[in-house]
Amino acid sequence: MATTDAQDGRRLTARGARTRAKIVTAAADLMYVQGVGATTLDDVLAASGVSKSQLYHHFEGKDALVRAVVDLVGERVLERERDALGRVSTIRGLRRWRDSLVRNNALRHGAYGCALGALAAAIADQDDLARKALSTLFVEWQALLTDVLHRLRDGGELPPSAPVERLATGLMGALQGGYLLAQTAHDVTPMATSLDMALAHLESLSAG
Amino acid sequence: MATTDAQDGRRLTARGARTRAKIVTAAADLMYVQGVGATTLDDVLAASGVSKSQLYHHFEGKDALVRAVVDLVGERVLERERDALGRVSTIRGLRRWRDSLVRNNALRHGAYGCALGALAAAIADQDDLARKALSTLFVEWQALLTDVLHRLRDGGELPPSAPVERLATGLMGALQGGYLLAQTAHDVTPMATSLDMALAHLESLSAG
Numbered sequence: 001m002a003t004t005d006a007q008d009g010r011r012l013t014a015r016g017a018r019t020r021a022k023i024v025t026a027a028a029d030l031m032y033v034q035g036v037g038a039t040t041l042d043d044v045l046a047a048s049g050v051s052k053s054q055l056y057h058h059f060e061g062k063d064a065l066v067r068a069v070v071d072l073v074g075e076r077v078l079e080r081e082r083d084a085l086g087r088v089s090t091i092r093g094l095r096r097w098r099d100s101l102v103r104n105n106a107l108r109h110g111a112y113g114c115a116l117g118a119l120a121a122a123i124a125d126q127d128d129l130a131r132k133a134l135s136t137l138f139v140e141w142q143a144l145l146t147d148v149l150h151r152l153r154d155g156g157e158l159p160p161s162a163p164v165e166r167l168a169t170g171l172m173g174a175l176q177g178g179y180l181l182a183q184t185a186h187d188v189t190p191m192a193t194s195l196d197m198a199l200a201h202l203e204s205l206s207a208g
Numbered sequence: 209m210a211t212t213d214a215q216d217g218r219r220l221t222a223r224g225a226r227t228r229a230k231i232v233t234a235a236a237d238l239m240y241v242q243g244v245g246a247t248t249l250d251d252v253l254a255a256s257g258v259s260k261s262q263l264y265h266h267f268e269g270k271d272a273l274v275r276a277v278v279d280l281v282g283e284r285v286l287e288r289e290r291d292a293l294g295r296v297s298t299i300r301g302l303r304r305w306r307d308s309l310v311r312n313n314a315l316r317h318g319a320y321g322c323a324l325g326a327l328a329a330a331i332a333d334q335d336d337l338a339r340k341a342l343s344t345l346f347v348e349w350q351a352l353l354t355d356v357l358h359r360l361r362d363g364g365e366l367p368p369s370a371p372v373e374r375l376a377t378g379l380m381g382a383l384q385g386g387y388l389l390a391q392t393a394h395d396v397t398p399m400a401t402s403l404d405m406a407l408a409h410l411e412s413l414s415a416g
Contacts, residue, residue, distance in 0.1 A: 035334055037245015111333050120392040121329035125319050126243055135392050166401050169389070170382065173402025177385025181377070184328040184343050193374050194381025201409040 020058045020068075022048050028069045032112055036066060036122040067130050070119055074137035077116045078144075085144045089151035091202055098195045101175070105191055110182030116141070117176045118183075142168045149202075157206050167202065174198035228266045228276075230256050236277045240320055244274060244330040275338050278327055282345035285324045286352075293352045297359035299410055306403045309383070313399055318390030324349070325384045326391075350376050357410075365414050375410065382406035 012020060026048035030039045041062055045052060059065045084097050112118060116137060124131040149164035158164070175198075178191030220228060234256035238247045249270055253260060267273045292305050320326060324345060332339040357372035366372070386402030 033333070035245060035330065037243060037330070038334060113329065113332075117388055118329060121321065121326060121388060122243065122245070124321075124391045124394075125241070126246060131392060131394065135394075138389065138392055167405065169398050169401040170405030173385035173389055173398065173405070174378065174381050175385065176388045177381035177383065177402075180325055180329060180384045180388065181346065181381055183332045184339060184346055186332075186339065186343075190377050190381065193377040194385075197375065197378030197381070197409060198405065201405060201412065204409065204412040 016058075019050060019054055023050050023055055023058060023065070024068045024072050026050075027065050028072050028115075031066075031069055031122075032073075032115055032118065036069075036119065041065070063127055063130075066123060066127065067133065070123075070130050070133050070137070073115045073119060074133070077114075078137065078140055081141055081144050085148050088148045089155055091152065091157055091199065091206065094148060094152075094199060094202070098192075098199060102188055102192045102195065105179065105182055106188040109186045110179075110184075110188045110191065111186060113183040114176060114179040117179055121180075138172070142172050145171050152202070152206075158202065159205060162205055167205075170201070171195075171198050224266075227258060227262055231258050231263055231266060231273070232276045232280050234258075235273050236280050239274075239277055239330075240281075240323055240326065244277075244327065249273070271335055271338075274331060274335065275341065278331075278338050278341050278345070281323045281327060282341070285322075286345065286348055289349055289352050293356050296356045297363055299360065299365055299407065299414065302356060302360075302410070303407060306400075306407060310396055310400045310403065313387065313390055314396040317394045318387075318392075318396050318399065319394060321391040322384060322387040325387055329388075346380070350380050353379050360410070360414075366410065367413060370413055375413075378409070379403075379406050 023044060027039065027044045030043050030047055034043070041055065044050075044065065045055060048055075055065075059068065084100060088094055088097060116134065120131075120134045120138070124134060145168035146164055149158060149162065149167055152158045153160065153162055153164060158167075174194045175191075178194030181190035181194065182188045231252060235247065235252045238251050238255055242251070249263065252258075252273065253263060256263075263273075267276065292308060296302055296305060324342065328339075328342045328346070332342060353376035354372055357366060357370065357375055360366040361368065361370055361372060366375075382402045382405065383399075386399030389398035389402065390396050
């Protein structure tokens with residue numbers, strides 16, 4: 001990414017792309033920790049070490065920058081999830097996926113929640129373009145889960161009648177709700193519990 | 209509520225309490241629709257018709273006002289949930305609870321999410337006092353679900369071994385995650401699907 005400019009789609013020089021990436025990375029980090037609303041363009045300037053004219057060369061304003069942050073965070077999360085889920089074909093593999101997400105969230109005692117879910121909560125109702133991009137990213141993430149559940153079905157770990165699309169939605173709901181409860185409690189336990197119920201449900205189907 | 213002042217805990221006159229309630233109600237409505245971050249004290253002044261000196265008489269600043277909004281929204285949500293869940297003792301009753309939440313969320317096509325969950329996502333990592341208040345409110349809400357599940361167990365709709373506390377966490381996770389997915393999709397479907405998986409899991413336990 002970051003080889004074309006968000007503002008007018010023209011190609012960037014290698015140097016322009018590096019500057020743009022520096023801005024978006026700094027903005028993503030700040031928005032993750034401080035929240036989208038509390039992060040100003042001045043914060044981003046200070047954190048990225050980029051000049052104001054460089055920033056405005058790449059981004060018309062905060063909305064444009066937020067949209068670039070959505071793209072970056074979405075790309076990061078989907079890359080992580082493709083790695084984690086791409087070859088999972090057993091419930092045991094799904095448990096390892098759950099363990100890894102819970103372990104990472106425990107390192108910060110639940111704080112900040114899911115990078116993508118937090119962006120969705122912050123901007124879904126404020127910027128419809130950003131909301132649509134987030135919605136597409138969630139669809140892609142859920143498709144990775146749907147693929148896993150198809151492989152579980154093919155391998156006999158789920159019955160042929162298992163509604164894989166809806167189960168993938170339920171898994172994503174359990175994950176996102178778990179992140180939010182853990183963020184509020186500053187304790188990873190409710191996230192682990194929420195995912196465990198979803199996985200127990202998959203197991204109950206396989207035993208049924 | 210609203211008979212003592214948030215700022216110094218002194219008792220308010222009836223008129224002072226009305227002014228304070230007007231400010232908090234206006235702030236809660238604005239923050240629900242615009243988000244916490246995007247709502248300024250000037251917005252609240254304009255929407256409530258209260259003077260700046262009145263506002264600062266009751267609230268030191270935005271943080272104090274946000275905490276009062278958390279109290280108000282928490283009270284509203286818990287009152288609604290006590291009404292909805294207080295006498296539920298069957299899975300069928302739990303389905304009616306689910307139907308009512310989904311129907312209300314469908315009216316706004318998923319927008320804005322859960323009033324309490326949206327506040328949690330916006331401020332849990334920015335204000336630790338507000339986070340603790342939100343965490344307590346979620347614990348109270350979840351206790352209502354735990355009580356329902358106890359009654360299901362007493363009535364034979366859940367087996368004696370059912371881990372009611374953890375199932376209540378799972379239900380709350382499914383609800384909150386469902387709200388967030390619906391908010392992002394501007395479509396209530398993923399919320400309905402997420403809750404349905406949680407309820408199907410309870411039913412699978414009762415059949416087991």
